[in-house]
Structure formats: C-alpha cells, structure tokens
Amino acid sequence: MSVGAPKIPVVVTEVVQVNDLIKRFRFQRRDGDAMPTFSGGAHVVVEMDDHGTRRMNPYSLMSAPSDTSGYEISVRRDDVGRGGSLYMHTHVQPGMEMVLSHPVNLFPLDNRAKKHLMIAGGIGITPFVAQMAQLQAMGGRFELHYSMRSPALGAYAQVLKAHYDDRVHLYYDEEKQFIDLKNLLKGQPLGTHLYVCGPKGMIAWVRATATEMGWPALSVHSEEFLAPPVGKAFEVQLAASGKTITVAPNQSLLEAMEANGVEAPYLCRGGACGQCETEVHRCDGHIDHNDHWLTDEQKASNTKIMPCVSRFAGAALVIDR
Amino acid sequence: MTKTEFEPSIKSRPVYGVLEAAPGLAHLIVADGEGADAVTEMIARAGTAMLASTHIIYMPGPNGCDKSAALQALGAAQFRSSPSFAAASSRLAKVVADAHMGTQIYVAGTEGLIAQVCQAVAAQGLPYESVHTEHRGSTVRRVQCVHCKGITENVTHDPFKCSHCGLSLFVRDHFSRRIAAFQGVNIDAEDPGLVPDSVERFK
Amino acid sequence: MSLDFNDETFRNDFTFKNSPKAIKRFPFPFPEDSYMYSVNMEPHVPGPKGSVFEHMFDVDEHYVAEMRDRAQVLADDPLRCQSLPHMELAGWDLLELIMESKARDYPQWFELHKNGNHWHWINRPLQIEQKFTFMDPTTLPCGPMEYITRQTQGDFTLQDQRDENLWVEAGMVTTQADWSLDFDIGMNFHQWHAPVPKAHEMGVFDRALKFLLKLQHGAPVRRFNWTMTVDPLLDTSPENYPKWGPGKTTMTPETIGSRQHLRVELQTLHRLPRSNAIAFPIRCYLIRFEELVTVPKWGRRLHRVIRDIPDELATYKGFLRNKPLMVDYLAQFDDGAPTSPGFWAD
Incomplete structure (x- = not known):
C-alpha cells in the first residue's frame, strides 16, 4: 500500500x-x-x-x-x-x-499463454480459484494439479472437481498420490505458462524440475507469501524521523514503525513485492534477510532491508525512515 | 571468427550472447552464413549427445557465405538446407507450432535472421527472450520505412533509399522485435533534397 | 455544433483557437524558470474547479473537433489504433473507467445505464447512443478500446505488466509527439523510451518503472510532458513527417506568434482492475505563443525555459531549428521580473 x-x-x-x-x-x-x-x-x-x-x-x-x-x-x-x-x-x-x-x-496470469498449467499445494489453491473463474469466463485453456494432505483437509477440492471436471486433478499425500511432474511438463504445447503456489519446498521443486526440463524461467511463475517470522526483540534507529523504536518478538519492523506513527510504503507485507525496500545507513550486527526481493549481493552487503519480514540482531541498526 | 562485437547503443537495440547448449527435450537450431560456426562450436563444447534430438535449419548468409556441408556433417536427427529465409519460413513456422515446452531454440548468424526467428517463436507464445542467440557474419540491417511500412532487406548504407517508396531514410538503432526490423526515418523531410552523403555502415 | 464546443480544424486551414476561458485553464507545465527531466509524478486527485484537473478525464471546448480529427487520421491510417490479442480485457477495463467517469463528471453530456452486462451509453456531443453487452466485443462496432477512445480526447496506451516490466501492447495514438505506435507496440518500458536522450543515464526510467509497477488500483497519478509544434497540428506522427516537417522551415519573426504552439501533454496513469494492466492516457493541449503570452507570468517563464534549454533536448523535442526565433519573440514579454513558484497564473 x-x-x-x-x-x-x-x-x-x-x-x-x-x-x-x-x-x-x-x-x-x-x-x-x-x-x-x-x-x-x-x-x-x-x-x-x-x-x-x-x-x-x-x-x-x-x-x-x-x-x-x-x-x-x-x-x-x-x-x-x-x-x-x-x-x-x-x-x-x-x-x-x-x-x-x-x-x-503480484501473481498475475500471463494472458498471452496458449495454456495455463497450475500447480497448487494446500492453501496455495486460493489464487487459482479466482484465476480459473476468470479464465473460464474468458474461454482460456487451463489445467489444475492440486496436491493436499488428505480429502478432509483438501479445501475446495471436490467443489473444483465438480465444477471443472477433467481440468482438475487431485492428489492426496495420505493416499500416496503425487504429481508426476516430469511427465506433466513433457507434453505441454509451446507457449504454456506454469504457475505454482504452495509451500516453499514445492515451489523450489517445481522450478528446479522445469529448468531441468528446458522450460524458460519467464514461463514459470510462483507466489509465496511469507508470514513475518517471530524472533527476539531488537532496537532500530529511524534516521529520517529521528526516532528509536523497539521491535517486539511477535512484531515485524514494519509493524513497529507503524505503531510508532512512522508511515512506510508497503504492498504485500510478505517479502515479495519490494515496495517497502529501505536503505540501511548503518548495520553493526546481523540482518536476517527473510525476503524474496533483494538479490544475494544486496543481502550480503547489508545496504538495504525489507522491514515487512526481516529482523536484526546486534549492536546498532540505522535505517532511512 | 567469433561473435560480433557491436558498439553500445540505445535500449531497444538487441544484444546477443554466445550459444550455449541448455538442458531440453528437443533442440531447434536455425543459422545462416557464418552462424554455422557458432553452431559447430556449441556442439563441440556440449557433446554430440544432443544431436539425436536436434533439428537444424540452415541457409546461406546475405554475403553468400554457405557452410551447409559442415552443418550437415554434424549428423543431427533432422537437417534442412534452404536457399533463403523466405524459403525456410513455412517449415520453421510448422516446426515451432508443433513443438512442446522443453524445446530449446537457438539462432546464429545475421540480425535479420535472428529477429525473424525470434518473431516466429514469440508468435507461438514462447518468451522472446528465451531464444538463445549469437551474432556472426554480416552486419547488414533489415529496416522498416516508418512512412510506407515497407521493409528493405540487407541495408548496407546510411542514409539509403527505401526500396518501396523511394524516400531517403536514415537508419536508427531503434528496433522493433514485433516487426523484426530497425526503423528508417526520412532524412530530408524538413529540407527536401538535402540528403547527406551515404556511408557504408553495415557490411 | 452546440455552443459548448468549437467548430475548428487541426489541419489544412487550421482554425483551431483557444477561448479566453481555455487560455485561463491551460495546463502550463513549468513550475519554475528552467526545465530538466524528472519523474515528477503526483496523485491524480481532483484539482480546482474549472481546471483541467477537476475531473478524471477532462472534456473541453475542443472535444468534438478533436474527435473529428481523430476519425480522419484513422480513416487515413488504421494502424494508429492497435491492440495485441491478449489486451482486449484491458480495453474493457478502459471502456468502463472512461464511461463511468464521464457519466459521473459530465451528466449533461454523457449517460451510462447498466443492467447487469447490458449497458446503454449516451454521448450527446457526438450524438452516439449505443446498447451493448459488456465484455462481448461483437456487440460494439469495433474493439472496446477503439470504441471508447474514438470518443475521448488524448492518446491512450495500455501496458501489460509481467516479468517486472511494462509492455506497451495496445494503443490509440493520433495526437502524438512524433512516435509510432505501429513500430513501438510490443516493446517494454525501456525499449519504447530508448530514443529519449539523457534520461536513461539519469536513471529516470528505472525510477519511473519501479514506481509504476507498484501503481495501485484506485490511486491514479499524473505528470506533464511538453514539446513544440508548428501550426495547431494534433497528428505529428513519424509516419507523416514528410508532410508536416517542412512547416518548420517557413517560420518567420512575423508568423512565430501565431504559428508556434506549446504542446503540453497531461499524462495520467491508472491501474486497471480485471487485466492488471496500466492505462496511460496522454492528453494533448495546444496553445499558440500569442495566446500564451496573454498571461504575463507564462510569457516571462517560457522565455527563460527555452533560452536555457540544452540543444540536445531541443533537438530531441524537434525545435532546435526555430529556437532562436522563439527566444527572440518571447524576449519581448520578459521584463526580467521574478516569477512566482508553481505553474498557476498569478
């Protein structure tokens, strides 16, 4: 926002x-x-x-x-x-x-796609529910592969199956059903886009397999919101507003700034969008960079921080807010 | 002979890399003229295993350079030598339309060829940027006249006369991937007849 | 033609002119006495009553004549309006945004009645009445973007957002400052701005792109751009450059006040809801130098801006040739007095 x-x-x-x-x-x-x-x-x-x-x-x-x-x-x-x-x-x-x-x-369909191939794990099904409704209305081609722990925990599985029939494929871990990803990725027409939303491990697995099978990175899309991790309390100096604030164990740095009346930009609050990126003036200690936004070099240099998910431990952290 | 080094330019001007084999279920390679060398060098580095799933389409360069024998000798699963891009384009369109995700696409040679192959691939929905490219050989340009919309192939001089409408055009570095051409703009619009000397910029 | 709208032309006999009221509300783009590129974006919130910012889409006295000129440009060259196949949804988003805004802001001229997807649109100034089914292009005489932008002043482009970039993939471009939609359609943000000198090195486009990628629905922004045009020509396209280019060569000290125009673009940016695309209306306002200098502050300031602008920029904007004539003409309206900050007339 x-x-x-x-x-x-x-x-x-x-x-x-x-x-x-x-x-x-x-x-x-x-x-x-x-x-x-x-x-x-x-x-x-x-x-x-x-x-x-x-x-x-x-x-x-x-x-x-x-x-x-x-x-x-x-x-x-x-x-x-x-x-x-x-x-x-x-x-x-x-x-x-x-x-x-x-x-x-932050997880849009590529409307140029010849076909949309969707892979969902658990609660990662939710964006696909809206996307399938939109594609259905527009006459787009899609196929969903939805993996969950058990029928009891498979939210919306039966509803989606009933509505979209053979465009929806369900997999239950407890019944030892797993997505045969290699076979699935083999037969797709040129111009297919692949989308994955689910646990971190699933996203990494789908991305790695797609690369190995020759899929271009630009044809593969994923979304993972991070919940801001809990941690130890830490202190931060806000250079622009001249305040020193304490971030509580179950609070994010962004939330702590807001609680102290310091407005900072944001969109996703989950380390994905880059909107809250903030300059670090001084870092005497260690930043836990929990975001997906900064590059590895940026993270290593400790010149920027994403206050929505990242935390700090050490003597002093001064940021440009 | 190695890849062509171009002067740094504006952001719409394409830049090319060096062909490197990437993992894939199938490989489609298109080359013209000296681009054949980039292909043989890539296969020499990557090993011949990929040839069993490789389709090569080759044509002579605009300067007449023809290395089809060397490419044919590689022994790819499919090889086609075409007299020109125009002659090869319907085959290319069919092969791309039938291809599946996991097919790696490589183009080596002149800018006109690279641009037209990328255009054909993008038309089937594969991201334009996912095509592997390397420039070799002639630097002649494919230029669209912004006024009459006609495309002149193999432009060597700047300014040059549009082969369709006859206006004197200067050749910009502004490049359209959709049209697969550089832009040509009338040089004497404000002062008709005042055309600077034509210089051979592209060989 | 009704009393609200001028009967005027932007070609041949060039009868275009601004009424005193239009001069008073002209969007003079220079907040200070000098000019350099900047991202300079601000929220597109309603501005003072009567100003060009009062409404989301400004409709002024030139509306009917501009739409007539657009129809003529399209008849001559249909490639000025194009939409790549995946952009139709964004076209519907744009149609909805414009119809709702105009019906709300100018109820005396426009009406929109909705019954589910059955829509009824009335445009009185252009004498159009259309019943159609929203999202069904077969119920309109042309695509949704073309339909609504044939009835809306200013150029429009629609940008798809993907791969951390914006791609200009649809547009209606008939009042442009010398760029070709037909050539540029399909380009990303950096590619389509590639010919602009200096600004890339200054990081202007990187910053602008970063900002726009996060543009939110319901929070449009705006900025100005400007250039110079000889004669009140809306269609200064590269396609027709051989036709309008020679006009620059016949300027004299006697004609500069009446033929030279400052061309201002009020650019707004809107996130579209269904398509996640960004709509980029580029609204062109023209004012002849004679009209502009009737506001003393603007005469003084324009003189200083043009006098001090680097030649590279003047070349890019296409007025280097006549810059000395402009400076000489404007100098007589600059008494050296200080100007107040901001662009509003004193």
Whole structure:
C-alpha cells in the first residue's frame, strides 16, 4: 500500500468453517456499493485490531473476479505463528467491521499463454480459484494439479472437481498420490505458462524440475507469501524521523514503525513485492534477510532491508525512515 | 571468427550472447552464413549427445557465405538446407507450432535472421527472450520505412533509399522485435533534397 | 455544433483557437524558470474547479473537433489504433473507467445505464447512443478500446505488466509527439523510451518503472510532458513527417506568434482492475505563443525555459531549428521580473 492509497471499509457477512484448519470469510462494502473487480491472483491486505495490536495480513482473493457484491478469502490457522490467522479464526464474526486494501496482483496470469498449467499445494489453491473463474469466463485453456494432505483437509477440492471436471486433478499425500511432474511438463504445447503456489519446498521443486526440463524461467511463475517470522526483540534507529523504536518478538519492523506513527510504503507485507525496500545507513550486527526481493549481493552487503519480514540482531541498526 | 562485437547503443537495440547448449527435450537450431560456426562450436563444447534430438535449419548468409556441408556433417536427427529465409519460413513456422515446452531454440548468424526467428517463436507464445542467440557474419540491417511500412532487406548504407517508396531514410538503432526490423526515418523531410552523403555502415 | 464546443480544424486551414476561458485553464507545465527531466509524478486527485484537473478525464471546448480529427487520421491510417490479442480485457477495463467517469463528471453530456452486462451509453456531443453487452466485443462496432477512445480526447496506451516490466501492447495514438505506435507496440518500458536522450543515464526510467509497477488500483497519478509544434497540428506522427516537417522551415519573426504552439501533454496513469494492466492516457493541449503570452507570468517563464534549454533536448523535442526565433519573440514579454513558484497564473 502506498501511503494515502484508498482503502475499502467492509463488514464481514459470512464465516464458514471449511475444515479443521481453514475458515472462509466474505466481506461486503459497508456503504453497499460494489467492490472493484480484480484480476485472478490478486490479494488484499486485511487490517486487524488485535486487542490494541494492529495486524495487516495479505490474503489471496478467491471469489470470482467479476463478482462485485463481495470478496472472499480463506485463512489457514497457524497455531505457532504471530497471531494474525488465530485472530481471524477466533475473533472475526459476521457483522464485524474491518478494512481492506484495494486488490494488488503480484501473481498475475500471463494472458498471452496458449495454456495455463497450475500447480497448487494446500492453501496455495486460493489464487487459482479466482484465476480459473476468470479464465473460464474468458474461454482460456487451463489445467489444475492440486496436491493436499488428505480429502478432509483438501479445501475446495471436490467443489473444483465438480465444477471443472477433467481440468482438475487431485492428489492426496495420505493416499500416496503425487504429481508426476516430469511427465506433466513433457507434453505441454509451446507457449504454456506454469504457475505454482504452495509451500516453499514445492515451489523450489517445481522450478528446479522445469529448468531441468528446458522450460524458460519467464514461463514459470510462483507466489509465496511469507508470514513475518517471530524472533527476539531488537532496537532500530529511524534516521529520517529521528526516532528509536523497539521491535517486539511477535512484531515485524514494519509493524513497529507503524505503531510508532512512522508511515512506510508497503504492498504485500510478505517479502515479495519490494515496495517497502529501505536503505540501511548503518548495520553493526546481523540482518536476517527473510525476503524474496533483494538479490544475494544486496543481502550480503547489508545496504538495504525489507522491514515487512526481516529482523536484526546486534549492536546498532540505522535505517532511512 | 567469433561473435560480433557491436558498439553500445540505445535500449531497444538487441544484444546477443554466445550459444550455449541448455538442458531440453528437443533442440531447434536455425543459422545462416557464418552462424554455422557458432553452431559447430556449441556442439563441440556440449557433446554430440544432443544431436539425436536436434533439428537444424540452415541457409546461406546475405554475403553468400554457405557452410551447409559442415552443418550437415554434424549428423543431427533432422537437417534442412534452404536457399533463403523466405524459403525456410513455412517449415520453421510448422516446426515451432508443433513443438512442446522443453524445446530449446537457438539462432546464429545475421540480425535479420535472428529477429525473424525470434518473431516466429514469440508468435507461438514462447518468451522472446528465451531464444538463445549469437551474432556472426554480416552486419547488414533489415529496416522498416516508418512512412510506407515497407521493409528493405540487407541495408548496407546510411542514409539509403527505401526500396518501396523511394524516400531517403536514415537508419536508427531503434528496433522493433514485433516487426523484426530497425526503423528508417526520412532524412530530408524538413529540407527536401538535402540528403547527406551515404556511408557504408553495415557490411 | 452546440455552443459548448468549437467548430475548428487541426489541419489544412487550421482554425483551431483557444477561448479566453481555455487560455485561463491551460495546463502550463513549468513550475519554475528552467526545465530538466524528472519523474515528477503526483496523485491524480481532483484539482480546482474549472481546471483541467477537476475531473478524471477532462472534456473541453475542443472535444468534438478533436474527435473529428481523430476519425480522419484513422480513416487515413488504421494502424494508429492497435491492440495485441491478449489486451482486449484491458480495453474493457478502459471502456468502463472512461464511461463511468464521464457519466459521473459530465451528466449533461454523457449517460451510462447498466443492467447487469447490458449497458446503454449516451454521448450527446457526438450524438452516439449505443446498447451493448459488456465484455462481448461483437456487440460494439469495433474493439472496446477503439470504441471508447474514438470518443475521448488524448492518446491512450495500455501496458501489460509481467516479468517486472511494462509492455506497451495496445494503443490509440493520433495526437502524438512524433512516435509510432505501429513500430513501438510490443516493446517494454525501456525499449519504447530508448530514443529519449539523457534520461536513461539519469536513471529516470528505472525510477519511473519501479514506481509504476507498484501503481495501485484506485490511486491514479499524473505528470506533464511538453514539446513544440508548428501550426495547431494534433497528428505529428513519424509516419507523416514528410508532410508536416517542412512547416518548420517557413517560420518567420512575423508568423512565430501565431504559428508556434506549446504542446503540453497531461499524462495520467491508472491501474486497471480485471487485466492488471496500466492505462496511460496522454492528453494533448495546444496553445499558440500569442495566446500564451496573454498571461504575463507564462510569457516571462517560457522565455527563460527555452533560452536555457540544452540543444540536445531541443533537438530531441524537434525545435532546435526555430529556437532562436522563439527566444527572440518571447524576449519581448520578459521584463526580467521574478516569477512566482508553481505553474498557476498569478
């Protein structure tokens, strides 16, 4: 979110327990107006007031992009995380008022593709749900391969299968079903684009296999949001605003700046988009660069930091905010 | 003879690399003129195993350089010697349309050839930048007249007369991948008849 | 033609002129007495009433005549409007953005009625009434981008976003400052700006691209660009350069005030919702020197800007040949008095 970008005041209209781990939330505008349409793959940042702590988590939109009556997201409960997903699961009820960002797409379809080949792991299914709805409406060719732990934990698997039939392929780990990736990547027509969303290991596996099989890097797309990791508290000097702040163990540096009244730009809050990139004036210690944005050289030089996910340990960190 | 070194230029002007074999299920190689050397050198480095899944399309360069015998002798699974790009283009289009992901595509030779192969590949949806390229041989240019839209092949002089509309054009480095040509713009539009001496810039 | 719109031409007899009201609201692009490239983007939020910023898409007294000129350019050269196949969705996004904005901002001239995907559009100034199905191109006389931009002042390009770059892959370009859509379509951000001198080395395009890749839906931005045009010619295309180029050679001290025009582009950038593309309207405003110097501050300032501009920039903008004539003419309106900051008239 750029500072000053518009936000959408919403009310929660539906909370559905999809399975043991996942809840689905529906939001509609408080003023009754239409939501903006969006492109499949987009996310919104959901603002939460968790008993005085302001949390802002990105979630992929999974409702049909053409449905302007409301937005839907799915949230997987993370019992050891910082609490954003737990807050959504335990406190968010129908009727509650919340605030969303406008949709932002860091995982767009390449509309030139002759065919879209999608690989989802677990909760990574959500952006594909919206993308398939959009492709279906536009007459695009697609195929989904969706891997999950068990039928009980496979959110939306049966719904998607019923709706899209043989364009959807399901794989259950517990039943020892695995995606035969090499065979899958072998027979695709020139101009196919490959998309993967799921756990880190799955993304790495799909990317490495595609490279090995001769797929160009520009034909392979992935999205992985990082939850800001928890860690030890640390202190940061903000040079531009002349403040010294403390980042709590379950808080990100970005959140700590916001809590201290220092506005910083952001879009994804998950280390992927680059919007919050900040100059480091001085680093006497070690930065844990947890993002996907900075290059290895930039990380090694400690001249920049991504405050949404990265942390620090050491004597002094001075940044340009 | 090694790859051609060009002067640094504006950002739309293509830059070329050195052909290096990459892992792939199949390999399509297109070359003209001295580009044949880049192909034989690549195979010499990579080993001959890839030849069993390689298709080579070759044509003489605009300067007449013809090394088809050397390429044919490599023993690729498929080899075609064509008299010109125009003669080869329908075969190229068919091969690209039938190809699958995992096919590596290589082009070596003159800029006109590289541009037209990349154009044909991109038309089938493979990213333009994923084609492996190396420039060898003649530096003559393929230039589109921005006024009449006609393309003049093998331009050696700057300025030159458009082979279609006859206007005197200066050759810019501005390059369109979609059209596979440099841009030619009328040099004496403001002062008709005042055309600077033509210089041989591209050989 | 109604009283709201001028009956004027941008070719042949060149009857284009600005009314006193249009001069007063002209978007003079120089906030200070000198000029150099900069990214200079600001939020495209509504500006003062009556200004060109008041509405998302400014409709002014030249609207009907400009649309007539566009139709003539397209009849002569249909390649001025092109859309690569994957950009149709962005065309619908643009059509929706413009129709909704105009119907909201100018209800006396435009109406949009929606019943699901069945839309009914009324454009009174151009006497157009169209019922069509949104997202079904067979229900419009041409593609959605072409349809709506035949009814909207300014050039338009649509940029696809992928691979950390922007790709100009659709456009309606008939009022351009000497660049060819037909040649440039399909290029990425750096390729299509390649011919601009100096700015790459200054990092202007890297910074602009980085900014635009993060442009958010609902938060459009704007900036100015400018050049010089002899005679009020909207279509200064490279395609037709042999036709309009000679006009630069017949300028004299007697004609410069009436024939030389400052050409200002109000460029806005909008993230489009369904396609994730960026729409880039480039709205051209022309003002003859005689009209411009009726605002004393602008006369003084333009003199200083043109006098001090590097020749390389004047060459790129295509007015080096007549720069001395311009400076001589403008000098008589510059008494050396200080000018106030900002571009608004005093």
